[in-house]
Amino acid sequence: MNKQAHYSADHPVSIALTGMAIALRTGRDLLEALAEWAEAAGVRPYSDYFDDAARLAGMPYCRALDLYVDRETKRRADRLGYHQAHLALCSA
Structure with a gap:
């Protein structure tokens, strides 16, 4: 942009x-x-x-979680992939 x-x-x-x-x-x-x-x-x-x-x-919208989340959570979810994206919501 x-x-x-x-x-x-x-x-x-x-x-x-x-x-x-x-x-x-x-x-x-x-x-x-x-x-x-x-x-x-x-x-x-x-x-x-x-x-x-x-x-x-x-x-940002995180497709793997189907949620709007903070940038760090999105990065973690994207790294984990669809099958484990929910783990990005747990504290690191």
């Missing part, structure tokens, strides 16, 4: 930044805030486009 001078409201960068700001201001869950703002911007929550915004906000 290249830097731009302006991002439309439905761009993943705008959704990520606004979602993070909402979560910080209100104390709400980051994923909830991202989903709320994405929907308000016309982006279907949990779509591929939403996944880009979640990744930028630090909560």
Whole structure:
């Protein structure tokens, strides 16, 4: 993704930044805030486009777990593969 001078409201960068700001201001869950703002911007929550915004906000979608998780958990799950990905949720 290249830097731009302006991002439309439905761009993943705008959704990520606004979602993070909402979560910080209100104390709400980051994923909830991202989903709320994405929907308000016309982006279907949990779509591929939403996944880009979640990744930028630090909560990438992990296909092996079918969850949005922190980056380190995603790395562990990806390393373990589908058959053992659930072990990534255990403390290291």
